[in-house]
Amino acid sequence: MEELSKTLDEVFRREKSRVVGALVRLVGNLDAAEEAFQEAVVAALSSWHATGTPANPAAWLTTAAKNAARDAARHRRIVDKKAPLLVKNESVTPDTPGSVGDDELRLIFTCCHPVLTLESQVALTLKVVAGFSTEEIARAFLSPEKTIAQRLVRAKRTIEEEHVSYVVPERAELPARLASVLAVVYLLFNEGHTTRRGALMRLDLQAEALRLGRLLCDLLPDEPEVFGLFALIAFGVARTSTRTDEHGEMLLLSEQARSRWDRPTIKDGLMALQRARRLGGRGSYALQAGIAACHATAATWDTTDWSRILHAYDELLTVAPSPVVELNRAVAVCMVDGPAKGLAALAALEAPLAAYHLFYAIRADFRSRLGEDARDDYRRALNLTGNEGERSFLRRKIDPAR
16 A cells, blocks of 8 residues: 555656646636546545556546546536536647647646736646645745745635636737746756755656756747756756766766766757857846856866856846855855855855755865865754755765765
8 A cells, every 4th residue: 555655646746737737728727627636646546556556547547537527517516616617528729839739838837827926826836737845845945834835825815816717828928927937847847856855856857847848949939048948957957867876875066977968968958058049048047057058068077167157157146146046156166266265155145045955065065175174064954955865965974984
């Protein structure tokens, strides 16, 4: 039963957005679609225990969820309150040129409704599309979990009060929602790159972010930040197989075997970055992709162009200032001007990043380079992360004999 629950949880995480995306097209209401999906999950737990996991779990869940939605409408449990737009057949209007043809991407654009604040759009979409927990969303925003929970409640209340229908926006409406959509895909990739808890990475989330990024490039070929984001994701995905050693232990960028990086994916990233720049892209994602490209194209760690990276971080701070950008810039300062200057660049960041484990891990690294005892900072970083790959790495820093 425990193994079944684990399998179901993996399927739930992986397939929820696609199934709910398809249901929203039929039901016209997000709450109704989510409720039908939850009923399908409950049914699966019972049925699969008796008959075994089906060959295509996602298709099973989709069929069960559609049946649950029909039953709900038939018994008037959802129709009166949550799904007045429930349709009686499954005919779907063919996609028109320039429309959003992918169910998951449709759902992302649909959830990013302008009646909500940008932060609420992103939080709600991560909850619905990626199945993120409130804790995971709080980590993505570097905010208290209580704050995110309240934001989600307010978002759903606003949707209800404004009588918002979950319909796919017209082609002309897509650019107005683009910032939120890009933020969702970016945070989806970030969670896949370094998960909140458990293993170091979630490869399914990384692959899905890359897929969505590619779809966005096809859908919006004149938006530079779309190509910047795709490039940034591609450079990250290209290094996936080298981020751990043969024992599953985390490897720093300086320790990774660059000969094993995925060169075709790096090439895709470089082409996308070139496209972003031709379109005049100097936004946050294009600038971050430029920094990632410096790493992706450096033959060795020692030949990395840190001066160029530092200059790019200076520009990024003018476009998208944040404590995390300043933290990353401090690493470049350390590599260009030495760890003492790096520490000085960190001085004002402890208060805003007091709950962020990488602040203490980076400060510990700078102190170690200066010959100082950095174990207290490594311990603080250890206490703030639940990712087992990072925890194992930090334990080795605290006690090299482990």
